[in-house]
Amino acid sequence: MSETNPKQQLGERFREVNGDHSMTDADDVYVSAQFVALEGLCADRGHDVDAVRRLMLGQRLPLPGYLRSDGAEMVPSDLFALADEAGGVELLEAWFIAHWADPVVGKAEWNAYLSGQYVCLHSVTPAAIQRKTYLTTAISASEDEPDAGSAQWSERLHALVDELDALEPAFTAYDRLRFGGPTSRDTCIDAVRARFPRP
Numbered sequence: 001m002s003e004t005n006p007k008q009q010l011g012e013r014f015r016e017v018n019g020d021h022s023m024t025d026a027d028d029v030y031v032s033a034q035f036v037a038l039e040g041l042c043a044d045r046g047h048d049v050d051a052v053r054r055l056m057l058g059q060r061l062p063l064p065g066y067l068r069s070d071g072a073e074m075v076p077s078d079l080f081a082l083a084d085e086a087g088g089v090e091l092l093e094a095w096f097i098a099h100w101a102d103p104v105v106g107k108a109e110w111n112a113y114l115s116g117q118y119v120c121l122h123s124v125t126p127a128a129i130q131r132k133t134y135l136t137t138a139i140s141a142s143e144d145e146p147d148a149g150s151a152q153w154s155e156r157l158h159a160l161v162d163e164l165d166a167l168e169p170a171f172t173a174y175d176r177l178r179f180g181g182p183t184s185r186d187t188c189i190d191a192v193r194a195r196f197p198r199p
Contacts (some may be wrong), residue, residue, distance in 0.1 A: 005050075006050045006053035006054055006057065007050070007053060007071075007073075009053070009057055010053045010056055010057060010063070010064070010073060011067060011071070011073075013056075013057060013063060014063055014064060014067050014073075014116070015067075017063060017115050017116070017117070018117070018178040019177070019178050021174055021177040021178055022069070023066070023067070023068060023069040023174055024069075024173060024174070026172065026173065027066075027069075027172045027173060027174040028068050028069055028070075030170070030172040031065075031066045031068055031074050031172065031174075032068065032074070034169055035065055035066060035074035035075060035076060035077070036074070036075060036076075036077045037068075037072040037073065037074060037075075038052065038053075038064060038072070038073040038074070038075050038079075039072070039073075041075060041077065041079060045080060047080075053073075055089055059114050060089050060090075060092065060093075061079070061080075061083065061089060061092075061114075062075075062079075062113055062114050062115065062116045062118070062124075063114065063115060063116030064116050065116050065117075065118075065119040066119070066174070075116075076123070076124060078123060078124075082095075082096065082124075082125065093110055096109075096110050096113065096126060097109075097110050099126035099127070099130070100126070100130075109126070109129055113129075117178075117179075119169070119171070119175065120132065120168055120169070120171070120183065120184055120185075121167055121168065121169075122167065122168070122169055128167060131163075131167065132164065132167055132168070132184070135160050135163055135164040135167070135188070136164065136184055136188050138160050139157065139160050139161060139164065139188045139192060140187075140188065142156075142157050142160070151199060154196060154198070154199055157192065157196060158193075158196075158198055161188070161189055161192050161193060164184075164188055164189055165185075165189050168184065168185050168189070170185070171183045171185050171186075
């Protein structure tokens with residue numbers, strides 16, 4: 001029996017992680033504008049695409065962010081940037097986890113990174129992940145602040161929301177299916193701006 005090819009294996013792993021949801025034409029357009037096809041990126045960078053797929057399957061690099069409806073594995077254009085910064089794929093995990101004071105938190109973030117589901121950031125770096133966590137937590141807790149509703153509070157809140165807005169892409173309908181509900185943009189940007197308009 002012949003071994004399943006890496007592209008097929010990667011598609012199966014992707015669906016295990018994300019569920020089996022169809023991509024619409026609008027999803028495909030969004031993803032093609034935000035991401036690049038793995039095969040093209042590997043060709044540009046001189047990487048063997050099946051070797052990269054095996055690194056993804058071996059939990060050394062993150063899974064694709066999306067599978068377009070034509071089967072293309074869509075990845076961020078800076079897919080290899082963190083491994084380059086770490087000094088190579090074999091050093092990436094330790095380098096990544098070391099950005100968190102608590103290694104347990106770092107390992108959990110590493111696993112989240114490997115899932116390919118950090119499509120909520122224009123650039124997936126430890127610093128951006130930490131900043132997003134800080135911002136979403138601060139925005140979610142803002143209504144409990146002692147001066148909630150005041151002009152100063154509104155100014156602080158909108159500064160947080162604007163910063164998160166700059167970190168996050170728009171998302172697409174497919175994301176709401178695989179994440180089983182609203183995205184952080186829905187809850188921490190759009191809903192907050194609708195509920196607390198700028199004065």
